[in-house]
Amino acid sequence: MDKLVNRLKTLYELQQIDDQLDELEELRGDLPNAVQALRDKIDGIKEQVSEKQAKRKESLEKREENEEEVEKFKANQKKFKAQLYQVRNNKEYDALTKEIDHTEEQMTKLETENDALADQSKNLAEDIESLEPQLAELNEELKVKEADLKEIIKANEKEEAKLRSQRKEIEAETKKPDYSAYMRIRRAKKGKAVATIKRSACSGCHNIVPSQRQLEIRRNNRLFFCEYCGRILVSPEIAELTEE
Numbered sequence: 539m540d541k542l543v544n545r546l547k548t549l550y551e552l553q554q555i556d557d558q559l560d561e562l563e564e565l566r567g568d569l570p571n572a573v574q575a576l577r578d579k580i581d582g583i584k585e586q587v588s589e590k591q592a593k594r595k596e597s598l599e600k601r602e603e604n605e606e607e608v609e610k611f612k613a614n615q616k617k618f619k620a621q622l623y624q625v626r627n628n629k630e631y632d633a634l635t636k637e638i639d640h641t642e643e644q645m646t647k648l649e650t651e652n653d654a655l656a657d658q659s660k661n662l663a664e665d666i667e668s669l670e671p672q673l674a675e676l677n678e679e680l681k682v683k684e685a686d687l688k689e690i691i692k693a694n695e696k697e698e699a700k701l702r703s704q705r706k707e708i709e710a711e712t713k714k715p716d717y718s719a720y721m722r723i724r725r726a727k728k729g730k731a732v733a734t735i736k737r738s739a740c741s742g743c744h745n746i747v748p749s750q751r752q753l754e755i756r757r758n759n760r761l762f763f764c765e766y767c768g769r770i771l772v773s774p775e776i777a778e779l780t781e782e
């Protein structure tokens with residue numbers, strides 16, 4: 539068989555296989571996207587939960603730290619107050635009361651901060667608690683959708699594997715530039731890169747192919763592209779040869 543006929547035949551075969559693979563893909567419908575969207579949503583919520591947990595932990599640690607600090611101040615306060623009985627003059631008395639006031643202020647500040655931290659921690663705990671049922675619900679939904687998808691995939695597993703291995707062989711036989719052109723047109727034309735001529739029209743876009751052009755295409759001596767849709771046009775003979 540001459541080389542170009544082979545090239546055209548290979549491209550037509552590739553299209554046939556891809557058509558069948560696309561059909562299998564279509565059977566899955568929106569499920570793969572739905573599964574992915576659910577996974578993303580779940581990841582997002584999990585991230586929120588762990589962020590809130592980390593914040594809560596930080597808040598609890600800060601509170602403990604503050605409490606320890608308050609205990610230290612309390613001990614100092616006790617010491618200062620005891621010293622008040624031993625002062626010898628006004629200057630010493632003033633210095634000591636100033637110290638006591640200052641310690642009091644700091645303790646109040648820490649206690650106020652701890653009240654705010656306790657509120658924050660409570661809010662965070664509530665947030666986490668409200669996210670958990672959402673997460674459980676989404677996980678349940680995901681499980682159902684994944685099972686549906688798995689069932690569809692499994693039903694066509696053998697056929698798909700066979701088609702994929704056939705495709706691999708054909709891809710290896712296809713010339714690199716032909717393959718890139720095929721893939722480029724396939725992406726632009728919703729999967730259909732190769733068309734043939736049916737009742738004098740391009741089978742891809744149904745525009746009439748001029749009879750002179752039809753004759754040229756029938757010679758199978760170069761690649762032709764439909765002048766309307768840009769698809770690779772092969773002669774009906776090539777199509778028949780492939781379908782045999």
Ligand SMILES: [Zn+2]
Nearest residue numbers: 740743764767
């Ligand atoms: Zn066309």
